[in-house]
Amino acid sequence: MLNIMTLAYQGMLIEDLPNxxxxxxxxxxxxxxxxxxxQRRGAHSPYPQQQTKRWLRWLAKQxxxxxxxxxxxxxxxxxWLETNWQKWMYxxxxxxMGGLIIGLGAGLSIELILGKGVILMGGLILGLGGGLIAGLILRLVLHQIEPVEHIKWSWVKAKNNLVIGLRIGLIVGLIFGFSSGLIMFSISGQAVAIQEGLIYGCSGLGTGIVFILLRGLTGGGIETTTTxxxxxxxxxxxxxxxxxxxxxxxxxxAYLLDVPIFLGAFVGLVFGLFCPAGIACMQHLNLRLVLYCNGYIPWNYARFLDYTTRLIFLQKVGGGYIFIHRLLLEHFAAQY
Structure with missing residues (x-):
């Protein structure tokens, strides 16, 4: 506190101080x-003064x-999102994001298997289905972002997600079965459509099992950060x-089962991207995007926070940041 007073009142007469x-x-x-x-930083600041204050006030309030x-x-x-609209945006x-990954991959797989003219319909239907799945997962289980430093298996966590996984598998099976049946009906007729619909529907049920396995993978938090x-x-x-x-x-x-290798590789891609670590990254990216679009943070947040340490508002501690005094945090928070 003495350092703050020294810097703030440097060069001022005691008569000028408030009483x-x-x-x-x-x-x-x-x-x-x-x-x-x-004033010490001069006119060559990377961020406008009022914007810097706004971002610091929001951070201090949170x-x-x-x-x-x-x-x-x-x-x-x-x-940390303040309105229901912001939470819906997130x-x-x-x-x-889930719809794009699943839809584009599934559409390309269908294109390679069935030929031209199918990718648009298949990608659209499966993309919408993928978006529904991602939104469902978010609503049911992803209440907070959990970064993953190292991964281990948890039977307890897998058991806790058993019912949710079965529900997701049922929904995915219905979406995949209906969409593939619809596509095949437009190409080969009713008999093939029913057969393919059942096959893809059963394969969709496997998504629930994969979900349970992925949720059973749990990660340890970051105990010590340096960056x-x-x-x-x-x-x-x-x-x-x-x-x-x-x-x-x-x-x-897929090669051993005489299935197109691209289809197997796509399933592996989904497995990697939707593991706990991948989900944490997607959540974090979307959250940062929503906060940025609403003016709460700059896009390069680390660069901004490093700038505030040079202003001596924050102090860097390992990979984290603290206000140089608790009362300064409360001062910024009260002005939000």
Whole structure:
């Protein structure tokens, strides 16, 4: 606190200091400190002063409400969204991303298997189905973002997701069975449509089993961070490892079953992207996008937070950030 007073009132006469009650003197002190820190940086600041204050006020308010002392970028949660519309934007973003991954991959697979003219309808139908699945998963189980540093198996977690997985498998089976049956009906007639619909419907049920297996994989949290957003970056690395393993394993499996290798590789890709680490990355990306679009944070958040440490508003602690004084946090939070 003494350092803040020294920097804020440097060069001022004692007669110029306020002589009001404690709260007014404290407010005057922090206002003077904030202005003095901006003056020290001069006119060559990467962010406008008012925008910097707005972002700091929002961050301080969230940290105060969540009783956080150290802020980690990977600890951003959907609960930080302030309105129902923002929460819907976040959920829709997850659904769209899931729909694009599943829809495009499934559409390309159908194109390779059945030929031209089918990819548009197949991709559209399965893409909408994939979006529905992603939105359903988000609504049922993904209440918070859990970065994954290392992965281990949990029978308890798999058991807790058994009923949800069976429900998802049933929904996916109905979507896949109906869509593939509709596509085949337009090409080969009713008999083939029923046969293919049953086959793809049963394969869709396997999605529920895969979901249960994926939810059984649990990750340890980031205990010690040294770089900003370390948890999400390590989650991305784990997701890439699962993706490579899944693509190679399912590609070989498809080859042995005389199924198009691309189809097996696509299933492996989905397995890797929708593992706990991959889901955490998709959640984090969508949340950052919603916060950015609503003006709560800049896109390059780490760069901004590093800038505020140079302003001596925040202090870097490993991969996290703290306000240099709790009262400064409360000062910014009160102004939001």
């Amino acid at each position: 009001n009650n404690l709260e007014q003197r404290r407010q005057h002190l922090f206002n003077a400190y904030v202005e003095r820190m901006f 940290m105060s409400e969540k009783s956080q002392t150290v802020f980690l970028i990977e600890r951003l949660q959907p609960s 959920a829709i973003g997850i659904a769209v 900003p957003n370390q948890g999400i970056w390590q989650s991305a690395q784990n997701s890439m490892v699962f993706t490579v393993i899944g693509v190679l394993a399912m590609g070989v499996f």
